[in-house]
Amino acid sequence: VENVRLLDRLSSRRAVVGTLYLTATHVIFVENGSETRKETWVLHSQISSIEKQATTATGCPLLIRCKNFQVIQLVIPQERDCHDVYISLIRLARPVKYEELYCFSFNPKLDKEEREQGWKLVDLKEEYNRMGVPNNYWQISDVNRDYGVCDSYPTEVYVPKSATAHIIVGSSKFRSRRRFPALSYYCKGNNASICRSSQPLSGFSARCLEDEQMLQAIRKANPGSDFIYVVDTRPKLNAMANRAAGKGYENEDNYSNIKFQFIGIENIHVMRNSLQKMLEVCELKSPSMSDFLWGLENSGWLKHIKAIMDAGIFIAKAVAEEGVSVLVHCSDGWDRTAQVCSVASLLLDPYYRTMKGFMVLIEKDWVSFGHKFNHRYGNLDGDPKEISPVIDQFIECVWQLMEQFPCAFEFNERFLIHIQHHVYSCQFGNFLCNSQKERRELKIKERTYSLWAHLWKNRADYLNPLYRPDHSQTQGPLHPQIAPCNFLYKFWSGMYNRFEKGLHPRQSVTDYLMAVKEETQQLEEELEVLQERLANLQKSQSGNNKVKSKQQDRSKQFGLYTSNNSLANTPQEYSNDLKSFPSRSPSQGDEDSALILTQDNLKSSDPDLSANSDQESGVEDLSCRSPSGGGCLPSEDSGKDSDEAVFLAG
Amino acid sequence: LLRSSQPLTGPNRRRCREDEKLLGTILDEGERGFIIDTRSAQAAKQARMSGGGTEPKSSYPQWRRLHRALERGRPLQESFVRLVEACSDPSLSMDRWLGRLESSRWLSHVKAALSTACLAAQCLDREDSKVLVHGAEGTDTTLLVTALAQLILDPACRTLEGFQGLLEREWIEAGHPFHLRCARSASSHARGKQEAPLFLLFLDCVWQLSRQFPFSLEFGEQLLLTLFDNAYASAYGTFLCNNEKERSLCKVKESTHSLWAWLNQPEEKHKYLNPLYSHNPLVIWPSVEPQSIQLWQGLFLRWIRPSQHLDEAWAEIQRLVEGN
Numbered sequence: 022v023e024n025v026r027l028l029d030r031l032s033s034r035r036a037v038v039g040t041l042y043l044t045a046t047h048v049i050f051v052e053n054g055s056e057t058r059k060e061t062w063v064l065h066s067q068i069s070s071i072e073k074q075a076t077t078a079t080g081c082p083l084l085i086r087c088k089n090f091q092v093i094q095l096v097i098p099q100e101r102d103c104h105d106v107y108i109s110l111i112r113l114a115r116p117v118k119y120e121e122l123y124c125f126s127f128n129p130k131l132d133k134e135e136r137e138q139g140w141k142l143v144d145l146k147e148e149y150n151r152m153g154v155p156n157n158y159w160q161i162s163d164v165n166r167d168y169g170v171c172d173s174y175p176t177e178v179y180v181p182k183s184a185t186a187h188i189i190v191g192s193s194k195f196r197s198r199r200r201f202p203a204l205s206y207y208c209k210g211n212n213a214s215i216c217r218s219s220q221p222l223s224g225f226s227a228r229c230l231e232d233e234q235m236l237q238a239i240r241k242a243n244p245g246s247d248f249i250y251v252v253d254t255r256p257k258l259n260a261m262a263n264r265a266a267g268k269g270y271e272n273e274d275n276y277s278n279i280k281f282q283f284i285g286i287e288n289i290h291v292m293r294n295s296l297q298k299m300l301e302v303c304e305l306k307s308p309s310m311s312d313f314l315w316g317l318e319n320s321g322w323l324k325h326i327k328a329i330m331d332a333g334i335f336i337a338k339a340v341a342e343e344g345v346s347v348l349v350h351c352s353d354g355w356d357r358t359a360q361v362c363s364v365a366s367l368l369l370d371p372y373y374r375t376m377k378g379f380m381v382l383i384e385k386d387w388v389s390f391g392h393k394f395n396h397r398y399g400n401l402d403g404d405p406k407e408i409s410p411v412i413d414q415f416i417e418c419v420w421q422l423m424e425q426f427p428c429a430f431e432f433n434e435r436f437l438i439h440i441q442h443h444v445y446s447c448q449f450g451n452f453l454c455n456s457q458k459e460r461r462e463l464k465i466k467e468r469t470y471s472l473w474a475h476l477w478k479n480r481a482d483y484l485n486p487l488y489r490p491d492h493s494q495t496q497g498p499l500h501p502q503i504a505p506c507n508f509l510y511k512f513w514s515g516m517y518n519r520f521e522k523g524l525h526p527r528q529s530v531t532d533y534l535m536a537v538k539e540e541t542q543q544l545e546e547e548l549e550v551l552q553e554r555l556a557n558l559q560k561s562q563s564g565n566n567k568v569k570s571k572q573q574d575r576s577k578q579f580g581l582y583t584s585n586n587s588l589a590n591t592p593q594e595y596s597n598d599l600k601s602f603p604s605r606s607p608s609q610g611d612e613d614s615a616l617i618l619t620q621d622n623l624k625s626s627d628p629d630l631s632a633n634s635d636q637e638s639g640v641e642d643l644s645c646r647s648p649s650g651g652g653c654l655p656s657e658d659s660g661k662d663s664d665e666a667v668f669l670a671g
Numbered sequence: 672l673l674r675s676s677q678p679l680t681g682p683n684r685r686r687c688r689e690d691e692k693l694l695g696t697i698l699d700e701g702e703r704g705f706i707i708d709t710r711s712a713q714a715a716k717q718a719r720m721s722g723g724g725t726e727p728k729s730s731y732p733q734w735r736r737l738h739r740a741l742e743r744g745r746p747l748q749e750s751f752v753r754l755v756e757a758c759s760d761p762s763l764s765m766d767r768w769l770g771r772l773e774s775s776r777w778l779s780h781v782k783a784a785l786s787t788a789c790l791a792a793q794c795l796d797r798e799d800s801k802v803l804v805h806g807a808e809g810t811d812t813t814l815l816v817t818a819l820a821q822l823i824l825d826p827a828c829r830t831l832e833g834f835q836g837l838l839e840r841e842w843i844e845a846g847h848p849f850h851l852r853c854a855r856s857a858s859s860h861a862r863g864k865q866e867a868p869l870f871l872l873f874l875d876c877v878w879q880l881s882r883q884f885p886f887s888l889e890f891g892e893q894l895l896l897t898l899f900d901n902a903y904a905s906a907y908g909t910f911l912c913n914n915e916k917e918r919s920l921c922k923v924k925e926s927t928h929s930l931w932a933w934l935n936q937p938e939e940k941h942k943y944l945n946p947l948y949s950h951n952p953l954v955i956w957p958s959v960e961p962q963s964i965q966l967w968q969g970l971f972l973r974w975i976r977p978s979q980h981l982d983e984a985w986a987e988i989q990r991l992v993e994g995n
Contacts, residue, residue, distance in 0.1 A: 312961070
């Protein structure tokens with residue numbers, strides 16, 4: 022469709038005209054005019070909702086909201102066309118069969134072996150070995166090898182040595198969805214462990230010998246403590262209400278040596294609404310500080326994030342400081358349980374704060390333990406009540422921790438944002454379906470590619486320059502401040518306003534520091550080489566000869582990095598209520614803030630990421646500038662300073 | 672960019688030929704200028720009752736007046752106090768924190784100050800127009816706007832030296848009454864009528880700029896914190912008294928040491944420098960969207976949350992940049 026206008030939420034002056042294309046996998050908007058055809062690509066699987074708004078004099082507005090928080094406002098001249106686009110998008114954004122998803126047609130041009138290798142990058146058996154199991158206290162059980170005991174669990178689970186198959190099966194019958202207690206994290210240092218399950222089907226008075234034995238077995242697997250914590254991550258009221266339905270929670274009278282604890286985290290419906298409210302705040306046009314803060318508070322979003330974090334902190338403390346094992350569950354043990362176990366693991370073990378370790382963590386506590394990706398993130402069209410930003414919240418918890426401990430994580434914010442993006446993009450097969458069983462049935466590993474391999478290949482983009490394996494922040498557990506700490510939770514505009522130009526610091530400190538680090542490394546390597554040469558020369562010649570050392574031609578090396586100051590930004594709307602304050606139309610300086618991506622650039626990096634994003638894609642330019650003081654080399658940069666419109670990063 | 676105090680129009684709409692002529696000479700033939708009045712239109716009008724007022728259109732035809740109400744005086748001090756109380760309230764639960772933060776209105780004041788400064792900067796930079804800024808006295812919100820506008824526009828003000836010069840010119844010499852404004856800060860129960868944290872508001876706005884443009888200011892947060900401290904209590908005479916006249920009468924220059932002299936010593940200076948700085952010749956336009964304006968934790972939570980991990984991060988940044 023031609024002559025479509027793309028509006029900018031922040032500035033109505035910044036509307037651009039272009040052509041809208043619909044393909045089998047994407048919606049693409051291509052700007053008219055300019056030599057550089059700026060493109061905006063949106064994957065259908067990213068589309069969360071489409072809203073057709075009332076036709077105005079200028080055309081028919083269509084609002085596309087994406088799961089990665091991109092909001093695209095289009096104005097289509099003809100109502101008929103708008104309607105067609107609307108109907109098509111509705112159908113395209115709600116696939117019915119898995120085969121319709123992008124991952125089955127995505128072709129990164131790798132051969133079969135490379136695809137296989139990609140899937141092998143994360144190996145959970147290796148991970149459990151790293152933790153130290155199986156050992157005297159823990160064993161692998163294959164009781165679920167055909168998914169016969171629990172169809173949402175993996176084929177291999179780790180259970181206490183004294184948990185026989187009989188006990189496991191018996192316990193599974195007493196747990197919601199048959200999700201019996203299984204090992205999530207084992208702490209080598211003191212034998213404490215984090216186990217996870219679903220709620221017991223205890224009702225008001227039911228008991229199950231095998232389930233009680235299971236918990237005893239967990240306790241016995243930790244000789245250092247004579248009790249275990251049982252943490253129910255639901256609000257007490259909800260848990261009690263479940264009793265009426267024949268479910269509920271563990272009664273301390275029935276289970277010997279447990280200390281029971283509620284840590285109230287709200288359910289998926291509350292979280293879905295919370296996110297909805299927060300996004301509404303983000304969509305406000307020129308909100309006041311008051312609108313924003315009240316809106317944010319009313320959504321309750323940060324409160325929920327803190328609740329998840331507090332639960333993780335409690336469990337991490339129990340394990341690291343008290344040396345007590347913890348059994349965690351919620352209702353079905355696949356949402357809040359996953360969040361809380363992975364936060365706790367992250368706090369406890371620095372390995373999970375490395376890039377590889379983080380992938381392993383997600384693979385362990387989310388993928389293998391049957392988090393319902395399809396239902397929660399709408400791979401396929403399904404029940405809207407199942408949709409909930411569960412993993413998004415976990416990812417945000419990680420970001421909040423990164424803000425508090427800037428040196429503790431090997432990866433950066435961009436890594437998190439890309440992972441979140443791909444949870445919804447269905448470009449890779451990792452986050453499809455609802456369980457390992459379903460993924461095997463669909464032969465995901467033979468028919469799709471692994472996200473982990475893709476991220477790993479591009480890991481240079483995802484590194485945190487402040488991370489050092491020998492830094493104090495990377496040794497042992499993290500101890501976030503518990504109280505007071507409300508103010509520590511910030512609104513993550515990098516995620517929820519990801520695509521809004523002009524909102525963020527336009528200069529990425531992370532990327533700059535990475536560039537500095539690389540340069541330093543290169544210089545050090547060259548220094549070594551030169552020193553060697555010098556030593557050799559001095560050996561083979563008499564002392565009188567002078568040795569010329571080569572001047573580094575830094576400018577050549579870093580010709581790729583030009584001053585990004587020209588992209589600092591452009592004035593915002595500071596006078597939106599003053600009609601009589603005419604400002605000139607955006608000058609050339611305004612254009613530079615738009616990310617310029619040509620077709621070629623897109624194909625070579627992340628074809629799925631919308632070109633609007635400033636903060637991630639490797640083609641992104643805003644960060645780099647010559648760390649060796651390029652600003653002081655006028656001959657170097659003067660030409661490039663003015664070259665604002667066509668800027669390509671290396 | 673010009674600054675003044677309010678014209679003394681008064682209830683009888685007095686005129687002053689000299690003032691009109693002065694403002695007239697600033698503009699060329701046919702040129703238009705902007706007057707940014709940091710009071711609301713209503714407040715400005717009411718000021719006439721007590722002898723003040725605004726420049727009437729008829730007498731100053733080439734000047735267009737824009738009103739941008741910026742908080743000052745007692746309400747601003749209350750805002751500051753409420754914020755500090757919210758930050759240090761241990762009983763505050765998460766679901767009430769943002770509301771308390773909001774009801775202090777401090778961040779709204781930051782937003783308003785930045786917006787107004789940007790407006791002034793826009794007039795100068797984009798409209799090529801001259802701008803006159805004044806409030807009532809010309810000693811508070813006026814200086815806030817002119818100083819911030821210069822930071823936004825002029826890269827020379829963003830160097831360590833340039834910033835000190837800016838402070839000297841736009842705050843100290845311009846006669847911001849430090850002695851009255853920075854008497855007791857937030858915890859004092861004796862809330863003097865003249866007490867108001869305008870200078871802190873300015874520093875907060877500068878911090879917001881440094882956050883949004885991490886490479887563009889030659890100085891870092893430590894400088895801002897030091898300035899804040901010294902405005903209220905100092906071993907140096909730089910922020911003493913209320914204006915140049917008083918300083919002269921008190922012989923400040925003869926009997927005290929200058930803060931700048933101390934700061935600029937090589938062994939001190941490096942503490943205040945921003946390791947990420949690189950000269951940015953362009954105008955820096957901050958975003959004033961609520962998401963872009965954050966609570967200045969380094970100041971307001973200075974004694975409440977441990978800064979160890981953040982300090983370590985800065986040390987790491989320093990280490991990386993210095994290539995060690």
